[in-house]
Amino acid sequence: MRISEKLAEMMNEQFGNEMGASMQYMQIAAYFDGRSLPKFAEFFYAQATEEQEHAMKFLHYLLDIGAEVFIPAIEAPVYEIADTAASFQMSLDWENEVTAQIYALMDTAMEEKDYAAQNFLQWFVTEQVEEVASMETLLDVVKRVGEKNLFMIESYLVRGEETPAA
Numbered sequence: 001m002r003i004s005e006k007l008a009e010m011m012n013e014q015f016g017n018e019m020g021a022s023m024q025y026m027q028i029a030a031y032f033d034g035r036s037l038p039k040f041a042e043f044f045y046a047q048a049t050e051e052q053e054h055a056m057k058f059l060h061y062l063l064d065i066g067a068e069v070f071i072p073a074i075e076a077p078v079y080e081i082a083d084t085a086a087s088f089q090m091s092l093d094w095e096n097e098v099t100a101q102i103y104a105l106m107d108t109a110m111e112e113k114d115y116a117a118q119n120f121l122q123w124f125v126t127e128q129v130e131e132v133a134s135m136e137t138l139l140d141v142v143k144r145v146g147e148k149n150l151f152m153i154e155s156y157l158v159r160g161e162e163t164p165a166a
């Protein structure tokens, strides 16, 4: 096994954290889907898929370096979502948390001089910058536009898709 036990354990945990993020985004997508906001639902379904892909990167990395995969228990997502702004705030908080988890992994990889793990984790460091920035922007826009106008934007977008191009 070309990884310390500690780092392998942390990576297994991170598989769970990424799957937890996926489930939370799926829950938020369902919230929007159930409220006739398909564009927001689509965005969060896509986020959920991305998080599953992140989890799979950890699983494959562990296998590639000859470590064992132990899929951990994954906490149920938060079901109560007050409104659109709350869903984006929740997502931003989640992404900040994931960033801290990735940094903790990187700290350990650096302490252990595990260069392969550092290289692998660098992708996540970059990805988190993008994910936090995009959630911050969306939260900002949602707060500015307000709940009522969000619905109008959605209706407009859906109508646009249904109308054949001239």
Ligand code: FEO
Residues within 6 Å of the ligand: 018, 021, 050, 051, 054, 095, 098, 131
């Ligand atoms: Fe995989 Fe959005 O953290």
